[in-house]
Amino acid sequence: xxxxxxxxxxxxxxxxxxxxxxxxxxxxxxxxxxxxxxxxxxxxxxxxxxxxxxxxxxxxxxxxxxxxxxxxxxxxxxxxxxxxxxxxxxxxxxxxxxxxxxxxxxxxxxxxxxxxxxxxxxxxxxxxxxxxxxxxxxxxxxxxxxxxxxxxxxxxxxxxxxxxxxxxxxxxxxxxxxxxxxxxxxxxxxxxxxxxxxxxxxxxxxxxxxxxxxxxxxxxxxxxxxxxxx
Amino acid sequence: xxxxxxxxxxxxxxxxxxxxxxxxxxxxxxxxxxxxxxxxxxxxxxxxxxxxxxxxxxxxxxxxxxxxxxxxxxxxxxxxxxxxxxxxxxxxxxxxxxxxxxxxxxxxxxxxxxxxxxxxxxxxxxxxxxxxxxxxxxxxxxxxxxxxxxxxxxxxxxxxxxxxxxxxxxxxxxxxxxxxxxxxxxxxxxxxxxxxxxxxxxxxxxxxxxxxxxxxxxxxxxxxxxxxxxxxxxxxxxxxxxxxxxxxxxxxxxxxxxxxxxxxxxxxxxxxxxxxxxxxxxxxxxxxxxxxxxxxxxxxxxxxxxxxxxxxxxxxxxxxxxxxxxxxxxxxxxxxxxxxxxxxxxxxxxxxxxxxxxxxxxxxxxxxxxxxxxxxxxxxxxxxxxxxxxxxxxxxxxxxxxxxxxxxxxxxxxxxxxxxxxxxxxxxxxxxxxxxxxxxxxxxxxxxxxxxxxxxxxxxxxxxxxxxxxxxxxxxxxxxxxxxxxxx
Numbered sequence: 093x094x095x096x097x098x099x100x101x102x103x104x105x106x107x108x109x110x111x112x113x114x115x116x117x118x119x120x121x122x123x124x125x126x127x128x129x130x131x132x133x134x135x136x137x138x139x140x141x142x143x144x145x146x147x148x149x150x151x152x153x154x155x156x157x158x159x160x161x162x163x164x165x166x167x168x169x170x171x172x173x174x175x176x177x178x179x180x181x182x183x184x185x186x187x188x189x190x191x192x193x194x195x196x197x198x199x200x201x202x203x204x205x206x207x208x209x210x211x212x213x214x215x216x217x218x219x220x221x222x223x224x225x226x227x228x229x230x231x232x233x234x235x236x237x238x239x240x241x242x243x244x245x246x247x248x249x250x251x252x253x254x255x256x257x258x259x260x261x262x263x264x265x266x267x268x269x270x271x272x273x274x275x276x277x278x279x280x281x282x283x284x285x286x287x288x289x290x291x292x293x294x295x296x297x298x299x300x301x302x303x304x305x306x307x308x309x310x311x312x313x314x315x316x317x318x319x320x321x322x
Numbered sequence: 323x324x325x326x327x328x329x330x331x332x333x334x335x336x337x338x339x340x341x342x343x344x345x346x347x348x349x350x351x352x353x354x355x356x357x358x359x360x361x362x363x364x365x366x367x368x369x370x371x372x373x374x375x376x377x378x379x380x381x382x383x384x385x386x387x388x389x390x391x392x393x394x395x396x397x398x399x400x401x402x403x404x405x406x407x408x409x410x411x412x413x414x415x416x417x418x419x420x421x422x423x424x425x426x427x428x429x430x431x432x433x434x435x436x437x438x439x440x441x442x443x444x445x446x447x448x449x450x451x452x453x454x455x456x457x458x459x460x461x462x463x464x465x466x467x468x469x470x471x472x473x474x475x476x477x478x479x480x481x482x483x484x485x486x487x488x489x490x491x492x493x494x495x496x497x498x499x500x501x502x503x504x505x506x507x508x509x510x511x512x513x514x515x516x517x518x519x520x521x522x523x524x525x526x527x528x529x530x531x532x533x534x535x536x537x538x539x540x541x542x543x544x545x546x547x548x549x550x551x552x553x554x555x556x557x558x559x560x561x562x563x564x565x566x567x568x569x570x571x572x573x574x575x576x577x578x579x580x581x582x583x584x585x586x587x588x589x590x591x592x593x594x595x596x597x598x599x600x601x602x603x604x605x606x607x608x609x610x611x612x613x614x615x616x617x618x619x620x621x622x623x624x625x626x627x628x629x630x631x632x633x634x635x636x637x638x639x640x641x642x643x644x645x646x647x648x649x650x651x652x653x654x655x656x657x658x659x660x661x662x663x664x665x666x667x668x669x670x671x672x673x674x675x676x677x678x679x680x681x682x683x684x685x686x687x688x689x690x691x692x693x694x695x696x697x698x699x700x701x702x703x704x705x706x707x708x709x710x711x712x713x714x715x716x717x718x719x720x721x722x723x724x725x726x727x728x729x730x731x732x733x734x735x736x737x738x739x740x741x742x743x744x745x746x747x748x749x750x751x752x753x754x755x756x757x758x759x760x761x762x763x764x765x766x767x768x769x770x771x772x773x774x775x776x777x778x779x780x781x782x783x784x785x786x787x788x789x790x791x792x793x794x795x796x797x798x799x800x801x802x803x804x805x806x807x808x809x810x
Binding site: 109110112113114116117124125126127129130150151152153154155157158159161162164165166168169171172173175249252253255256257259260263264266267269270273274275276277278279 | 325327328331334335337338339340341342345381382383384385386389390391392424425426429430432433436443449451452455456458459462463465466469470472477496500502503504505506507508521523524527
């Protein structure tokens with residue numbers, strides 16, 4: 093009881109302290125130096141009309157490579173911890189078989205969802221979205237198949253290979269930048285006409301790699317989780 | 323010149339490619355991937371040492387100059403720690419060639435590479451948000467490594483680490499957000515240049531958030547509750563990485579933020595207070611331990627406390643001493659944990675009772691423990707002697723007599739429990755099962771013991787690096803100028 097009261101008190105003190113701090117920070121004032129530079133020069137520098145994408149993939153591309161790694165680590169770590177648990181977990185859950193409607197419908201939807209995911213990451217430099225959401229959409233198509241077809245599975249071999257190749261492609265694109273243009277992850281392709289599909293240099297290439305990587309990673313992760321509950 | 327950014331690129335490429343090698347050339351090849359990666363990285367780090375000692379290396383990414391793009395800034399401190407981290411990584415990679423790693427082994431190798439990469443990224447980056455990204459990489463990799471043994475204790479340790487680690491990362495992120503909201507830039511040199519413009523309340527809040535956040539990785543009180551359990555549960559190669567690479571990155575984060583970015587001496591005293599508490603609590607807890615691995619984990623906390631006290635004292639000699647101590651901590655704890663790993667693989671327990679008489683039965687392993695322990699408690703002619711004496715004398719010279727006394731108290735406690743360990747190892751008769759040491763694991767620990775002895779006779783090998791590194795921390799103008807150019 094005393095412990096809980098003490099914890100509550102601590103949280104309240106930290107809360108007051110932090111809100112007093114945040115009160116000092118003006119809200120909505122356009123004054124950030126770096127942000128302003130990105131807005132003013134983004135399209136000219138890189139040729140991508142989606143400025144968010146330009147920031148994510150080029151200006152702060154090194155961070156994005158890091159974020160891809162974080163996701164990769166989360167999936168790998170989960171795989172590490174879950175491996176071997178399947179044999180131990182003897183309790184099998186009861187489940188109702190998916191209906192005919194669901195089985196038929198998902199088969200029709202599956203390719204279309206994948207196509208939609210691909211559309212999102214290929215058009216990352218033009219429209220909202222990009223590699224991460226595109227990859228998640230693709231993984232959701234696989235999730236739908238896992239739910240509706242008990243025997244259907246994404247072979248671990250293929251997800252692993254796709255993931256590895258996509259990750260390596262991302263690093264290699266960065267390295268080509270280092271040796272052709274002068275710095276890691278630098279754009280080495282023509283910028284093209286802003287607004288066209290073939291524009292914005294390496295952004296679509298990187299987003300395609302990320303789309304494949306995230307899609308296969310999350311599919312592998314779902315496959316891992318599925319095996320432990322069935 | 324080989325760009326230091328290749329350390330990151332090579333690590334990532336190799337980590338992603340582990341399954342490909344396995345599929346092309348068979349499962350057996352996978353275990354050589356970390357070895358190759360760390361060997362290449364160590365080479366890259368070593369060829370950059372002379373350049374970084376002359377002048378900080380600034381590497382831009384995506385072709386944008388700071389503060390608009392992300393850059394790496396590698397001065398003496400960065401290159402010293404990056405080399406140390408890759409060296410520890412290489413030794414652990416040799417060790418795992420003949421050590422039974424948890425299954426699935428390919429994932430273990432990927433995690434190993436990425437944990438080390440994250441730690442090297444932290445010490446090399448010049449962008450504060452990028453620092454956070456690498457902090458996330460290294461901590462998520464370590465959580466999984468801590469859980470990889472998949473025993474009850476290992477999962478418990480990993481869970482504590484996850485809770486504290488994610489809390490710590492969140493606090494660091496909040497601190498970064500506060501600074502960004504005030505200055506509109508994420509480049510560390512740019513923030514350092516304009517730190518005077520930040521409101522005092524905001525700066526105090528950000529400092530507290532940073533020190534609490536990085537305290538998790540630096541094993542500092544009160545955020546070190548994960549250390550004993552995670553160290554005890556994790557496989558030995560992972561523990562060597564925790565002590566040799568990740569704790570160093572945590573210390574670097576604190577030093578870089580409080581010296582280069584904030585640069586106000588009034589905060590440094592806080593580091594000393596936290597350090598001395600960490601030191602005493604760590605050593606006192608170690609005194610009570612009956613399990614050798616757990617004892618080493620608590621002793622590790624104590625050592626990191628000593629590093630923090632020295633770094634917080636804020637003179638050239640104390641910071642150099644603290645960094646020297648950090649180097650010794652990596653090497654010595656690496657030696658002790660990896661040697662214990664060989665023993666536990668044979669004996670099946672790290673309980674001190676079961677190790678009775680081991681030193682007589684296995685004279686060579688006993689000798690390695692002996693060297694490591696004597697270096698830890700600061701006996702000449704081993705490396706630990708020089709760092710401890712440098713820390714104590716420089717802290718007295720800086721007029722922190724009370725702290726010097728408390729450090730000596732900590733050192734006395736340390737002597738007490740390590741003498742107990744040595745007595746156990748050399749008294750009674752060994753009753754456990756027979757076992758043999760494989761060549762590669764033996765080679766790894768021998769190299770570490772040799773480093774301790776060689777540095778013991780030629781401390782200049784390390785002071786050659788730690789003094790320029792300490793100078794870099796105290797001379798923030800040089801750092802800012804190297805990145806942004808112009809006069810500061």
